[in-house]
Amino acid sequence: MKSVRCPLGMALLLSLCLHVRMVHAASWWNDEDYVHGISVVPVPDLAIGLLAGTVLFVDTREPEEYAEKHIPGAINIRLVDVDGVDAQPLQKYQYVVPYCLKDFRGFEVARALREYKGLSNVVMMAPSGMKGWESQGLPLSSSNAEGMRKLAEWHKNSALTVTESQP
């Protein structure tokens, strides 16, 4: 039984080490520092860039999930598909933003695009993922045309809100 406890103990110890490391990483995150070369941009700025055509969102989830709903205008690239991606067309954007629900898969794709495809314009959104996007009142849609229309409405309304609140 003693031999059974040893690897389980080691696994728990490893988890603890990773947790300590992760808490340390979280403190850097709040300092607006970059995450291994991947900058963080606020969601509203990215939404405005999306309307202007300077931002490309990359949905890193499964095609079935993408078909249900996604950020308007996003393209679907999973982690397993990154090898076959032609990075040339992605370089013209100011920001390329990989995302998923909570940005676990999104971060892995961001890393892969940066390290293996040499893209320097890869950023992550803050708050993270589709949850973060929705938390800002931004629309998700299964259709790009409908999604962009809703996004334009959001932009119009948010601009009105800003104007009204100004002294």
Place this chain on the structure above:
Amino acid sequence: MKNAFSICVGLYGLLFFAWCIGAGNPFFYFFYEALPGQSLYLLAKCFGFLAICSLLVQIAIGIASATRILRESKVYHAVNALLSVGFATLHVLSFLVGASIRSDKPAWEVVIPQFTDYYHSMLGLGIVAFVLLLMMFALGALLRRRLQQSSLVRLLHYASPLVMIFATVHSFSIGSETRTVGYIVVFGCLILAILTILVFGLLSRTRPIQFSR
């Protein structure tokens, strides 16, 4: 017991090594900054991979036991079951904690089955597989300790392939790396091992009949 455990540790050590190669450099997260909870997500992927492999190994042991080509098969079966439950529990826990840290609140939605959309359905299937695995483990423990030898308990324990089916669907539908070439090679090797054991087992069973002729 000690031999079985050493063999299992060796096998999962090799599988962990294979995972490390497939994941690139997993130690990246020790040396560079990452999003909060990302390292636990990586850990969840590792334990998930080991859990699904351990279920395949359990099938191999089951066949070897049924065809009587493995001595002390019950010991191997028990040790591997313990490891399967350990890997699956660590997989669930690390993902739960990682998701909670990422969203800054307890992410109970990842452990409560919700069949609302594709992702949550596949996630829910994984949770169902995990709960079934715990039940199978408990039933197996009852059978092993001879506390309960009723045919119903034995019959329920034979529902274990359901765990394998649900876990496989869960891992291949939303597991981000399960379909990469490296992982398919590992799964292929394990399935090949299962088939080899099955063939050898069947041959060893039919051999006496051939000799009698």
